[in-house]
Amino acid sequence: MSLSMKASAVLFAAALLAVPGVPLAQPAVQSPSAPASPATGANLNISPKRVTFDRTHRSGTIYIFNQGNAPGAFDITLVDRVMLPDGQILPLADALANPDTKAIADRVRSAQNVLQVSPRRVTLNPGQGQTIRLRVAAAPDDPSIVEVRSHLTISTLPPRDSGTTAEAAAAASNGSGELRFQINALLGLSVPAIVRLNDPDIRAGVENAHVELLRVGDAKGPLTPVLTLDLVRLGANSLFGNIEIKPAGQPRSPAIGLARGVGVYTEIERRTIRIPLNRAPEPGEHFEVTFTDDDTSPGKLLAKITL
Numbered sequence: 001m002s003l004s005m006k007a008s009a010v011l012f013a014a015a016l017l018a019v020p021g022v023p024l025a026q027p028a029v030q031s032p033s034a035p036a037s038p039a040t041g042a043n044l045n046i047s048p049k050r051v052t053f054d055r056t057h058r059s060g061t062i063y064i065f066n067q068g069n070a071p072g073a074f075d076i077t078l079v080d081r082v083m084l085p086d087g088q089i090l091p092l093a094d095a096l097a098n099p100d101t102k103a104i105a106d107r108v109r110s111a112q113n114v115l116q117v118s119p120r121r122v123t124l125n126p127g128q129g130q131t132i133r134l135r136v137a138a139a140p141d142d143p144s145i146v147e148v149r150s151h152l153t154i155s156t157l158p159p160r161d162s163g164t165t166a167e168a169a170a171a172a173s174n175g176s177g178e179l180r181f182q183i184n185a186l187l188g189l190s191v192p193a194i195v196r197l198n199d200p201d202i203r204a205g206v207e208n209a210h211v212e213l214l215r216v217g218d219a220k221g222p223l224t225p226v227l228t229l230d231l232v233r234l235g236a237n238s239l240f241g242n243i244e245i246k247p248a249g250q251p252r253s254p255a256i257g258l259a260r261g262v263g264v265y266t267e268i269e270r271r272t273i274r275i276p277l278n279r280a281p282e283p284g285e286h287f288e289v290t291f292t293d294d295d296t297s298p299g300k301l302l303a304k305i306t307l
Contacts, residue, residue: 043068058136066124073157107267111148201235204302225280240295248286
């Protein structure tokens with residue numbers, strides 16, 4: 001008897017620049033949109049890309065919108081994830097199971113016991129949206145914890161006609177004995193939900209900045225000037241902001257390098273970031289590198305160095 005199987009793969013659309021060869025600057029949050037899912041035809045958009053709570057703001061909303069051409073059913077869950085010093089964001093369980101990342105994963109403080117989320121499951125027709133409400137309902141048991149975080153994750157549910165019985169599979173094979181697989185790619189998006197329990201301590205530094213020529217993308221492609229730096233979290237809370245590189249002393253000139261939505265979570269003190277530049281520095285030229293807040297005080301300068 002043959003067996004016909006349908007497998008479903010969940011594709012999480014992280015807002016990370018997947019560039020072969022060189023890991024470039026990676027935002028700390030998931031992408032606000034993702035390609036359409038072949039399984040459902042649903043194309044989900046989510047806004048905002050990050051939600052933060054504190055003692056005065058204990059509730060918030062996230063809006064999801066099906067901009068695809070078919071209905072989709074979605075599960076809404078809180079999932080714990082860990083950031084590594086190179087900017088990768090991994091499921092917490094995977095990082096805990098890896099000896100190389102367990103020490104960092106042990107420092108993650110989950111918000112799952114702090115946040116309430118409603119609704120937990122929705123079905124959206126094409127062109128239909130849904131508001132998801134989050135509320136801080138409790139405080140962590142340990143008063144020394146200053147920040148907790150989980151990722152609000154929206155995942156498509158498999159279509160009702162996915163999967164089959166062994167009897168149906170056998171009948172469909174017509175005695176050929178072949179093993180067949182059908183892959184249904186399912187859509188998933190995730191954004192961080194952060195709860196700060198004290199007055200925020202947001203401080204940053206930039207260290208080890210230097211320009212080097214690297215191949216971005218194709219390993220056989222041309223060399224590209226890339227600024228490599230360490231973004232350092234100096235305060236107790238996570239960082240989230242924008243990095244900009246300009247010629248020194250020319251604040252109104254166009255940026256020659258930019259990375260938006262860059263974060264450093266509380267389980268790490270620093271992360272290495274690589275930002276492609278529009279051009280290489282001229283002999284004797286100085287660059288100014290700034291990191292500005294895009295979280296508690298948008299636009300506030302948190303760190304600046306001159307190369």
